[in-house]
Amino acid sequence: NAGVTQTPKFQVLKTGQSMTLQCAQDMNHNSMYWYRQDPGMGLRLIYYSASEGTTDKGEVPNGYNVSRLNKREFSLRLESAAPSQTSVYFCASSAIPNTGELFFGEGSRLTVL
Amino acid sequence: AQSVAQPEDQVNVAEGNPLTVKCTYSVSGNPYLFWYVQYPNRGLQFLLKYITGDNLVKGSYGFEAEFNKSQTSFHLKKPSALVSDSALYFCAVRDTNAGKSTFGDGTTLTVKP
Helix, strand or coil: CCCEEEECCEEEECCCCCEEEEEEECCCCCEEEEEEECCCCCEEEEEEECCCCCCEECCCCCCEEEEECCCCEEEEEECCCCHHHCEEEEEEEECCCCCCCCEECCCEEEEEC | CCEEECCCCEEEEECCCCEEECCEEECCCCEEEEEEEECCCCCEEEEEEECCCCCEEECHHHCEEEEECCCCEEEEEECCCCHHHCEEEEEEEEECCCCCCEECCCEEEEEEC
């Protein structure tokens, strides 16, 4: 049971570089999310996709773009990385947008120098 | 806008004693409430949720939570704490009109032998 798989698990970037975080779920869930976790700040929603073909901004979307490639995959792109984007990124999915619990990946730790 | 407050950054209890981790929320509609646990260097794991019905919700690993509408609270409880319960706990809320969850800042639970 793979659940939610994120790649890469670790990445170091220089300021201005770009990268894409990949996320795939095998639970046939409709909704997918990207969060970032910073010490003492809980989880903050970056972008979400309530269903295939739709994406919406969350609380902290600036500096990020997303693509819902298909029902399984939801990628997060940093076009020009900044030190403020150093964080742990979590992808999550949910079967039902409102009442369904979130299933999380193991996280991607990104450091921007 | 919806919000969640976890007033305690840290909760310390002795093994075998009851534990409570506090959570209060604010939503415009009816709340859907969730508790998640995070172990070091792992993703979040779902513990329990309140959608409707009985105000006392039972979840994984012996945890339970009580929904109190008048106090807008959803405190996590366990009658007898284990050392293995030591982890970071997050409360989350969705309202009925939004598919996205808002998380509290988290409470670190430490259970000492």
